[in-house]
Amino acid sequence: MAVTTRRVRSAIILASIVVFPAAISRGTQENPGIRGFAPAHVAAERALEQQLRAIPDPARAESNLRHITSEPHMAGTEASHRVAEWLRDQYRSYGFDADIVSYSVWLAQPREVHLELIAPDKKALATPEQPFAVDPDTSDKNIVVGFNTFSPSGDVTAPVVYVNYGMQADYRELEKLGISVDGKIAIARYGGCYRGIKTKLAEEHKALGLIIYSDPEDDGYVAGDVFPNGPWRPMTGIQRGSVEYTQIYPGDPLTPGVASTANAKRLAPADAANLPRIPTMPINSQDASVILENLGGPHVPRQWQGGLPFTYHIGPGAAVAHMKLAMDYQQRTLYDVIAKLRGTNDGEWVVLGNHHDAWVYGAVDPGSGTATMLETARAFGELVRAGWKPRRTIVMCEWDGEEPGLMGSTEWVEANRAELQAKAVAYLNTDVGVAGPNFTASATPSLKELVRDVTREVQDPRDVRSVYNVWLDRATRQQEEPSGIARPPSAKFTAPGEAPIEALGAGSDFCPFFDHAGIPALDAGFIGDYGVYHSMYDDFYWMKKFGDPTFEFHVALAKILGTLALRLDESDTLPFDYAAYAAEISRAANDLATRAAKQGIGSADVPAVSDAAARLTASAAHASQALQQWSNAPPNAAKQYEMNRDLVSVEQALLAPEGLSGRTWYKHTIYAPGTYAGYAAEVLPGANEALDRQDAGTFTRESAALGAALLRASTRLDEIARLASSTTQ
Numbered sequence: 001m002a003v004t005t006r007r008v009r010s011a012i013i014l015a016s017i018v019v020f021p022a023a024i025s026r027g028t029q030e031n032p033g034i035r036g037f038a039p040a041h042v043a044a045e046r047a048l049e050q051q052l053r054a055i056p057d058p059a060r061a062e063s064n065l066r067h068i069t070s071e072p073h074m075a076g077t078e079a080s081h082r083v084a085e086w087l088r089d090q091y092r093s094y095g096f097d098a099d100i101v102s103y104s105v106w107l108a109q110p111r112e113v114h115l116e117l118i119a120p121d122k123k124a125l126a127t128p129e130q131p132f133a134v135d136p137d138t139s140d141k142n143i144v145v146g147f148n149t150f151s152p153s154g155d156v157t158a159p160v161v162y163v164n165y166g167m168q169a170d171y172r173e174l175e176k177l178g179i180s181v182d183g184k185i186a187i188a189r190y191g192g193c194y195r196g197i198k199t200k201l202a203e204e205h206k207a208l209g210l211i212i213y214s215d216p217e218d219d220g221y222v223a224g225d226v227f228p229n230g231p232w233r234p235m236t237g238i239q240r241g242s243v244e245y246t247q248i249y250p251g252d253p254l255t256p257g258v259a260s261t262a263n264a265k266r267l268a269p270a271d272a273a274n275l276p277r278i279p280t281m282p283i284n285s286q287d288a289s290v291i292l293e294n295l296g297g298p299h300v301p302r303q304w305q306g307g308l309p310f311t312y313h314i315g316p317g318a319a320v321a322h323m324k325l326a327m328d329y330q331q332r333t334l335y336d337v338i339a340k341l342r343g344t345n346d347g348e349w350v351v352l353g354n355h356h357d358a359w360v361y362g363a364v365d366p367g368s369g370t371a372t373m374l375e376t377a378r379a380f381g382e383l384v385r386a387g388w389k390p391r392r393t394i395v396m397c398e399w400d401g402e403e404p405g406l407m408g409s410t411e412w413v414e415a416n417r418a419e420l421q422a423k424a425v426a427y428l429n430t431d432v433g434v435a436g437p438n439f440t441a442s443a444t445p446s447l448k449e450l451v452r453d454v455t456r457e458v459q460d461p462r463d464v465r466s467v468y469n470v471w472l473d474r475a476t477r478q479q480e481e482p483s484g485i486a487r488p489p490s491a492k493f494t495a496p497g498e499a500p501i502e503a504l505g506a507g508s509d510f511c512p513f514f515d516h517a518g519i520p521a522l523d524a525g526f527i528g529d530y531g532v533y534h535s536m537y538d539d540f541y542w543m544k545k546f547g548d549p550t551f552e553f554h555v556a557l558a559k560i561l562g563t564l565a566l567r568l569d570e571s572d573t574l575p576f577d578y579a580a581y582a583a584e585i586s587r588a589a590n591d592l593a594t595r596a597a598k599q600g601i602g603s604a605d606v607p608a609v610s611d612a613a614a615r616l617t618a619s620a621a622h623a624s625q626a627l628q629q630w631s632n633a634p635p636n637a638a639k640q641y642e643m644n645r646d647l648v649s650v651e652q653a654l655l656a657p658e659g660l661s662g663r664t665w666y667k668h669t670i671y672a673p674g675t676y677a678g679y680a681a682e683v684l685p686g687a688n689e690a691l692d693r694q695d696a697g698t699f700t701r702e703s704a705a706l707g708a709a710l711l712r713a714s715t716r717l718d719e720i721a722r723l724a725s726s727t728t729q
């Protein structure tokens with residue numbers, strides 16, 4: 001899972017606060033019922049939800065987490081297989097049909113990770129994380145060393161240059177200063193973007209290798225007390241993580257677009273476009289300080305100074321490093337768990353998922369999500385025992401290989417794409433389920449109101465208020481705090497009545513469902529002061545001491561996920577808000593037009609996009625209106641089924657069959673992970689990234705694909721309006 005450091009996180013929260021036109025109806029104000037439910041079915045749904053929310057139990061969530069975190073369980077190891085078998089058995093005990101689905105993927109494990117400073121003095125680096133006696137789990141012999149998976153093997157010796165976060169703007173700054181990483185080893189700090197983007201940029205700027213370290217300013221002692229006295233990263237803490245170029249395509253590098261089954265056609269590794277070509281390794285801040293202290297050259301720009309106790313220089317200078325990585329690449333087996341609770345209508349599925357593989361113990365990432373999902377599953381099982389039969393089939397997935405690159409989910413979606421596109425109504429993801437007390441969500445715009453509705457139903461564990469009200473209050477306060485972070489003009493918070501929900505970016509298993517298959521998706525969890533991401537300190541001790549000592553936030557999340565799933569499962573008409581979606585697209589289309597005009601690109605292409613966005617808005621408004629009447633007088637089951645298929649198909653209409661330029665695995669025309677922009681979502685990615693590159697030809701092609709997608713979606717919405725009016729008149 002992608003976790004951003006404090007600084008970057010607050011920037012993303014600000015950037016994601018968006019304008020909601022007052023015209024968009026809010027179910028809870030105008031309709032005392034429940035979005036998507038016929039009036040006659042509301043009371044039964046409320047009773048069912050209350051029954052469900054009474055079941056999740058903190059003691060059970062805690063014992064789930066203790067079990068999941070009992071040994072290190074990295075993808076591709078037998079320990080990961082053991083976790084999968086245990087999860088399968090848990091789901092079976094709750095009454096699900098559960099099985100393990102295996103894939104064989106190209107995956108590296110570290111054989112040797114070596115780093116030393118050879119000048120001005122010789123000093124061995126790549127020091128391991130320090131164990132602490134208060135937490136015996138930190139002394140386990142099976143803890144993998146700090147490494148970046150999908151780094152190639154390599155042996156390089158060169159002077160070192162500091163590149164701040166190693167993002168595009170940082171390289172532009174270096175260029176201004178006349179300093180190059182060509183032929184050097186670059187050292188970047190974690191934060192600001194997905195680490196694979198740091199490797200990609202270092203590679204493009206001809207660095208020989210890349211070292212990525214955790215700066216105390218971002219998630220260490222500058223942020224707060226460090227482990228084991230506090231929740232932040234100690235000086236020896238290392239952030240492991242993948243540098244696969246998932247921004248090009250995620251999953252098995254050798255089987256883009258198809259499942260990595262035994263007989264799949266595989267690329268040669270040298271032909272895989274998502275594999276880095278320069279060695280990359282992570283280090284702790286203790287080692288980084290040895291290198292950074294010995295850099296010469298000019299002082300860093302003010303913003304580049306981190307939290308180590310000396311003035312940072314850019315380099316190069318006296319410091320010469322020797323980096324030697326030996327990676328053991330092999331076909332390794334992944335074990336997904338797929339658990340189904342069959343509904344009356346098995347032709348429609350509500351899919352939930354989280355990964356189960358972890359870099360080490362993964363108490364927060366992903367154990368908190370897994371421990372929670374199990375409680376949600378147990379609650380469904382109890383409801384079935386009490387006589388309930390789901391309306392739609394509930395599919396709960398525990399993915400393997402998320403950490404190396406969303407592998408288990410990507411391969412499964414690739415294997416089942418046609419069936420998912422025919423049956424799945426939505427995909428609900430959790431990953432970092434509980435890292436603290438602050439609720440956060442990202443979602444496709446059609447599901448945002450559903451998330452707000454459901455969080456109004458669940459009480460915040462610290463408060464007499466709902467999760468929603470506490471969340472809204474925090475968002476409003478953050479908005480009022482001066483932050484010093486520059487934000488785009490479109491990010492102004494002008495609707496104080498709405499809690500902000502981010503766009504789906506990159507970094508977890510919703511990506512193949514949403515970006516590749518066009519399944520409406522959301523991701524939810526509680527975040528907080530979490531500095532031990534991808535280190536061995538993300539363990540049970542951390543959760544018990546800092547993250548959620550009473551496990552009440554696990555329970556709150558189990559209630560939220562369960563209620564979300566029940567609303568999607570039991571609704572007469574799927575509770576999708578396309579008026580809100582159209583409003584977001586319209587705003588993004590306006591921003592695109594403004595940018596294009598500024599650059600003098602696309603004057604012939606932009607009007608078609610703007611017209612299509614306007615038509616989509618009109619169609620969505622019309623469909624929403626027609627649907628309101630339809631929901632009050634639900635017709636027969638066959639018509640309902642047809643309507644719900646139409647509602648789901650709108651998201652798929654936004655896919656471009658040919659995919660985005662240069663990364664055709666990504667099919668969604670409205671959202672994609674940024675190629676260079678970090679974890680945050682790029683909106684209208686094809687056209688906007690063409691503008692980033694000032695590439696008029698690509699802009700024309702991408703605008704045409706976008707316009708066509710918007711028109712397809714608006715045609716589907718017109719059909720929805722027609723179906724709704726024909727049946728209710």
Ligand SMILES: [Zn+2]
Nearest residue numbers: 001365366431
């Ligand atoms: Zn994760």
